[in-house]
Amino acid sequence: MDKTRKYLAIAFITILIAVIIISVVGILLLEDKPTILQGQIETTEIRISGKLPGRIDTFLVKEGQNVKIGDTLVIINSPEALAKFEQVNAFENIAKFQNQKIDEGTRKQIVESMLQLWNKAKSDLQLAQTTYNRILSLHKDSVVTSQRKDEVEALYKAALAGERAAYQQYQLAVDGAQIQDRESARSLVNAAKGSVNEVQALLQDARLTAPNNGQISNIYPKRGELVGAGMPIMSLVVLDDAYVVLNVREDLLPHFKMNGVFNGSVPALGEESIKFKINYISPLGSYATWRSTKQTGSYDLRTFEIHAVPEPIIEGLRPGMSVLVNLNEQKNE
DSSP states (O other), X not given: OHHHHHHXXXXXXXXXXXXXXXXXXXXXXXXXXXXXXXXXXXXXXXXXXXXXXXXXXXXXXXXXXXXXXXOEEEEEEOHHHHHHHHHHHHHHHHHHHHHXXXXXXXXXXXXXXXXXXXXXXXXXXXXXXXXXXXHHHHHHXXXXXXXXXXXXXXXXXXXXXXXXHHHHHHHHHHHOSOHHHHHHHHHHHHHHHHHHHHHHHHHHTTEEEOSSSEEEEEEOSOTTOEEOTTOOOEEEEEEEEEEEEEEEEGGGGGXXXXXXXXXXXXXXXXXXXXXXXXXXXXXOOGGGOBOOOOSSSOOOBOEEEEXXXXXXXXXXXXXXXXXXXXXXXXXXX
16 A cells, blocks of 8 residues: 555656646747748839830840849830931921921012003003093083093092002912911921921830849740730839838837837848838738637727838849848847
8 A cells, every 4th residue: 555655756856847847848949939920022123115006026135134224124106206207307398398488478479460460550550540630620610521420430430449459469478378368388387297296206215225233033925916005014122222021910010110120130131130121111911801709808809901112222132032130039139
């Protein structure tokens, strides 16, 4: 009986010691468990597209090639735009010559002809007036009849009207076009110039150039394919503009302040500690909200998107690379 009690006491003590050891180890493991946030490197991506519809003539770059600002990337062939340019050029020349014609006024030969007609009308008027005065004197002396006087008077009035009409025709030839005609001609020239400038702007997009330094990531159409206005032709990644994107739960935001700095590791580069400076914090939509599972004493937590740039710039950062942030290390700093 004493032996049995002794064995039971030893077994009880052994089990008690094992439970104590397991409990202590569990508590220690729970305390030291790190909180790791995983983000991703992103960069500014520019989609290269133009306003000119046409056919891809030549690609001057390949996917993965580094380019500098101003480098020609692709040449687009558009026979329709070239034909349109020739058409509007012709219209501009027509408008210029028409405006020049109006500005120069009536041809000298026409002006001279109108002057001669006016001079003839003045001579006819002078003769008619002299004849009318003579007949009027004779009528007073009862030498000619009243009918003859009336006929000569009618001829005089007709000569007077003819002289006035000839004078107006001469003045019209001298003055040339009206002000409204001149302004209309100038407006046509301006409209034609605007059409030429519009087509020239389109033709400039026949050679698309790089708007920034970067690397060609994707080329969408193949050589010889048709592309429309505004259709993306290739993507340019600005590698110097790399930044990390983190989605952080609201209760973890105290570790991330605007313009603050945190450390992160990039496994793809073998970098264990890279400093990132926060330059953007914004809440995500309700779809990203963490919902509470407790009935009391808790609330729904929003999720915030954080952008941070490496300081200094790390060479080799590429879109898609993972960034790991250990919150325990941030606490200890």
